[in-house]
Amino acid sequence: MPKMSNGETPFSLTYGTEAMISVEIGAPTRRTLQGEGRVKEDLRLNLNLAEERREEAARREVEYKKKIGRYYNARVREVRFKKGVWALRENEASIKEDQGKLWPKWEGPYQVIWAGDKGAYRLADSIGKEVPRIWNSCTK
Structure with missing residues (x-):
């Protein structure tokens, strides 16, 4: 499942590609119908682009945390006590x-x-x- 904060799955950020589930291996899909050489080439390309995806995910995560912080801070009620209370x-x-x-x-x-x-x-x-x-x- 993609994380809400950055829009990426942990697997894709680690390995540069989406995981292939076992059902997908046996069923004819676009990824399984490609030739072995084409799959390896796609994996190599995705691995080269993985660092860019990580940087983009980190940027989205920072923006998400800022948004959550603004939401929280808008609702925080500050309490101050005076001496003698x-x-x-x-x-x-x-x-x-x-x-x-x-x-x-x-x-x-x-x-x-x-x-x-x-x-x-x-x-x-x-x-x-x-x-x-x-x-x-x-x-x-």
């Missing part, structure tokens, strides 16, 4: 192993005691003890 922290950040689906996803509340310019925060728990390290906000 109370917030919850996601459990995934502080727990090393999965606790199962019934485990709470959020913990806190924590008070923001310092807010950086690019979404970095220092937190303190409800009794005023500072939480180690700097935390970043994320939007989902």
Whole structure:
């Protein structure tokens, strides 16, 4: 199957030609009806053009990633906290192993005691003890 991001199959990018399925080998098709010499010549030509196909596929993939990035960034909602605001922290950040689906996803509340310019925060728990390290906000 061709990849959506570049329009090529991984096989064709690797070997310079499309794969021949087993049904196609036994059935009379344009590829199987050509002579042995013609098939080898086509394979050699495709192999010579493979680098160009890879470069074109890489260009299409970059364009596709830019398009996906624009789509994602148009829908991202930035969240900024101010000093003194109370917030919850996601459990995934502080727990090393999965606790199962019934485990709470959020913990806190924590008070923001310092807010950086690019979404970095220092937190303190409800009794005023500072939480180690700097935390970043994320939007989902």
